[in-house]
Amino acid sequence: MWVKLCCLLLYFLALFVMARVFEAVAWYESGFLATQLVDPVALSFRKLRTILECRGLGHSGLPEKKDVRELVEKSGDLMEGELYSALKEEEASESVSSTNFSGEMHFYELVEDTKDGIWLVQVIANDRSPLVGKVHWEKMVKKVSRFGIRTGTFNCSSDPRYCRRRGWLKSTLIMSVPQTSTSKGKVMLKEYSGRKIEVEHIFKWITAHAASRIKSIYNSEHLKEEWNKSDQYRVKIYLFANLDQPPAFFSALSVKFTGRVEFIFVNVENWDNKSYMAEIGIYKTPSYILRTPEGIYRYGNNTGEFISLRAMDTFLRSLQPEVNDLFVLSLVLVNLMAWMDLFITQGATIKRFVVLISTLGTYNSLLIISWLPVLGFLQLPYLDSFYEYSLKLFRYSNTTTLASWVRADWMFYSSHPALFLSTYLGHGLLIDYFEKKRRRNNNTDEVNANNLEWLSSLWDWYTSYLFHPIASFQHFPFDSDWDDDPDLFLERLAFPDLWLHPLIPTDYIKNLPMWRFKCLGIHSDEEMPETFQDSESDSDSESKEVFSSEKEVSEDDELSTCHRCSEGEPRCGAETCLCANRYRHHEPYEWKARSYGSCNTAGDMEPDWSAWPSEMLHCTECVVCLENFADGCLLMGLPCGHVFHQNCIVMWLAGGRHCCPVCRWASYKKKQPYTHPQPLSNETPS
Numbered sequence: 001m002w003v004k005l006c007c008l009l010l011y012f013l014a015l016f017v018m019a020r021v022f023e024a025v026a027w028y029e030s031g032f033l034a035t036q037l038v039d040p041v042a043l044s045f046r047k048l049r050t051i052l053e054c055r056g057l058g059h060s061g062l063p064e065k066k067d068v069r070e071l072v073e074k075s076g077d078l079m080e081g082e083l084y085s086a087l088k089e090e091e092a093s094e095s096v097s098s099t100n101f102s103g104e105m106h107f108y109e110l111v112e113d114t115k116d117g118i119w120l121v122q123v124i125a126n127d128r129s130p131l132v133g134k135v136h137w138e139k140m141v142k143k144v145s146r147f148g149i150r151t152g153t154f155n156c157s158s159d160p161r162y163c164r165r166r167g168w169l170k171s172t173l174i175m176s177v178p179q180t181s182t183s184k185g186k187v188m189l190k191e192y193s194g195r196k197i198e199v200e201h202i203f204k205w206i207t208a209h210a211a212s213r214i215k216s217i218y219n220s221e222h223l224k225e226e227w228n229k230s231d232q233y234r235v236k237i238y239l240f241a242n243l244d245q246p247p248a249f250f251s252a253l254s255v256k257f258t259g260r261v262e263f264i265f266v267n268v269e270n271w272d273n274k275s276y277m278a279e280i281g282i283y284k285t286p287s288y289i290l291r292t293p294e295g296i297y298r299y300g301n302n303t304g305e306f307i308s309l310r311a312m313d314t315f316l317r318s319l320q321p322e323v324n325d326l327f328v329l330s331l332v333l334v335n336l337m338a339w340m341d342l343f344i345t346q347g348a349t350i351k352r353f354v355v356l357i358s359t360l361g362t363y364n365s366l367l368i369i370s371w372l373p374v375l376g377f378l379q380l381p382y383l384d385s386f387y388e389y390s391l392k393l394f395r396y397s398n399t400t401t402l403a404s405w406v407r408a409d410w411m412f413y414s415s416h417p418a419l420f421l422s423t424y425l426g427h428g429l430l431i432d433y434f435e436k437k438r439r440r441n442n443n444t445d446e447v448n449a450n451n452l453e454w455l456s457s458l459w460d461w462y463t464s465y466l467f468h469p470i471a472s473f474q475h476f477p478f479d480s481d482w483d484d485d486p487d488l489f490l491e492r493l494a495f496p497d498l499w500l501h502p503l504i505p506t507d508y509i510k511n512l513p514m515w516r517f518k519c520l521g522i523h524s525d526e527e528m529p530e531t532f533q534d535s536e537s538d539s540d541s542e543s544k545e546v547f548s549s550e551k552e553v554s555e556d557d558e559l560s561t562c563h564r565c566s567e568g569e570p571r572c573g574a575e576t577c578l579c580a581n582r583y584r585h586h587e588p589y590e591w592k593a594r595s596y597g598s599c600n601t602a603g604d605m606e607p608d609w610s611a612w613p614s615e616m617l618h619c620t621e622c623v624v625c626l627e628n629f630a631d632g633c634l635l636m637g638l639p640c641g642h643v644f645h646q647n648c649i650v651m652w653l654a655g656g657r658h659c660c661p662v663c664r665w666a667s668y669k670k671k672q673p674y675t676h677p678q679p680l681s682n683e684t685p686s
Helices: 002-030 045-055 065-075 080-092 104-112 134-145 160-166 199-211 220-227 248-256 275-279 309-319 323-339 349-378 381-397 401-415 417-441 451-467 487-494 507-511 533-548 555-561 646-654
Strands: 099-101 119-124 150-155 172-178 187-191 215-217 236-241 262-267 287-292 295-299 514-516 634-637 643-645
Touching: 002 323, 002 401, 002 417, 045 065, 045 080, 045 248, 080 401, 099 104, 104 119, 104 150, 104 187, 119 134, 134 150, 134 199, 172 199, 199 248, 215 220, 220 275, 248 262, 248 309, 287 309, 309 381, 309 401, 323 349, 323 417, 349 381, 401 417, 507 646, 634 646, 643 646
Parallel strands: 099 150, 119 150, 215 262, 236 262
Antiparallel strands: 119 172, 172 187, 236 287, 287 295, 514 634, 634 643
C-alpha cells in the first residue's frame, strides 16, 4: 500500500512540474501567461460576446462594440486563461442532454426534491405544441447548462391528471428555485409569463429570479451594517460592481452553496460617498471580496482565479467543502492508488488483472467501511468546535499561492482528460519497467511467467489450500499425496476428516528443547546451552544447510510406515525402539533396527549423554533423514521423548504434520517425562 501511495504522490508531482513547463512554453511562444490581464479594447466583438455569455450577462440590446466592452469591464478583470477557456468552450459545442419526465414521481424526485439546484422545465400540454420550438430549445439548453441549470421536458400526455392538478392547461415554461436561504429548504416553481418567446428574454427571466435570492446593497449605510454584522454565515463573498444585477454565474453559485456561503451584491452605480469602501480596503470596482473570520481575501489576484462559474466553484469548494466533496476526493485518490497495482504486479497479464480487481474491491470496501464511523462521528452535537477548526484549517491552507496553483492544475487536467489519462499510463509504464528490472536483478522467476503457467500455479495453490490448509501457508516444499496416487483424492473426499485438520499455530516449535550432539573424547571449542533462545543463530545456519541440500524426504511415506505407540503400553525403552524396529521390511525405505543406547559415530565414540535433557530418549540416528547424528550437529526433541535433527523435525512440523514421526504423539501436547533408570552401557544391544 505504501509503495502505491508513493507512486501516486510521485505522479502528482510530475503533473505539477508538467503544468509549470506548459506555462513556460506558452509564455515563450506567445509572450503572455494565463494570469496576465487582457485589454478588452484589443478584442473583437465576437470574443467580447463570448466572454459575456460565459459570465452570464445579457447583451441583446447592445449593438455597439463599445457598449459590450464596457459591460465586460464592469463585470470584472479579464485574464488570458479565462479568454482561452471561453473560446475553447464555444468551439467544443458539445450537445447537452435534456431530461424527459415520465410522470409525477419522476418530476418530484428530480425537480421538487432537489434543494441545491435550478431546473428549467418545458411543459407540453395535451394536444398542444411546445412553447419553445426545437431549435430555440436546444439553444436554450446549451446556454443555461453553462451555469449548472438543468433542463427537462414534461409531456402532459404521460400524466394528464398531474397537469390538471397543477393547472398546466397550456404549454409553458417552469423554473424551479430554492425558496429559502437554508440548505435543503423548500422549492418554489415559477411560470414564465412573458410574451416574447426568445432565448435572450427567457434567459433574462431566469437570471432575474436567480438574482432575487442574493442580498443586494445599494448604499454605504446598509453596507456598514452588513459588514459589521455577525450571523450564522462564517464565509461571505461580496461583489462590488456597477451593474444592474449580478452575473448569472454569481447567482447560480449562490444556489449551489446555499447554507454554506452567503453571496452579497453591492451596487455602487449611484454612490456619491465611497469613503467607507476605502476604510474596509475596497479601492476599485469591480471587486470580488471573500470575507472569513480569518480576514479578507481578494479573489482574482492568484493563478486560476477567473471570473467564471467553474473557477469560482472550485475555489469555494476548497474553502468550504461538504462531506460529499471529501468523500468523492478520497474515492478518486483510492482508485488511482489501486490502479497502480496493474503496473507494480509482474508476471502474466491475467495475474495483473486478477490482482487489480482484488485490490479495487478491497480498497473501495475499506474506504466505505472507514467512512461510516466518520459520518456518525460528525453527527454528534458536541463536535461543532472540531468542525469549525477543520474548516478554518481548510481556509488557511487553500488561500495560499500553492493552493491556487493546485486548483489551476486541477481545472486544466480535468478539462483535458486525454492528457491526464495518457500521463497516468506513461507513469504506470515507467513503474512497470523499473519494477521488472529490479525483479530480474533479484532473479525472480515470476517475471517471465505466461498466462497458462500462472493459471496452473493458481490452481495448484487453490487445491493445496483446499486439501492441505495448514501447509499452504508455509514456505516449505510439500509434495501432495494424490500427485502419485489419484485414487487417494476420492478416498479423502469420502473421509474428509483425513484432510480437514484444525489450524494449529506453530509458535510452540520455538519452545521445544534443542542442544548439540557431542561424543566423549572429542573436545569442541564452542559450547551450546540447552535452550532454544541461546542457540537461535546456530539453528538458522543449520536450517539453511538443510534447505540447500539435494535430498528429498517423503514424509507421507514415513507417516504411513510409522506405527502408533499405544498409550497403554510402556514408552519406548532406552535399549531398543520397537516403533522403528517393527517395519524393517517396508518400502520405499528399508527400515532397519534403530539402535538406541550406542554411539554409531566414527571411531565408536561414546555419546555424551550428560548434555541431553533428562526427558529425552537416548538415540544416535534421525528417523526422518535416516542418518546418524554427527558430532556437533543440532538436535531437537519432542514432548514424547524422541530426538531428531533440528532441521528435519522443523520441516516436518512446519509442513502441517504436528505429531512425532515415530510414535505419532502430538508435538504440541505434553507427555509424562521419561526417566532413565540407569546410565547406558557402551555395549551395542543385540
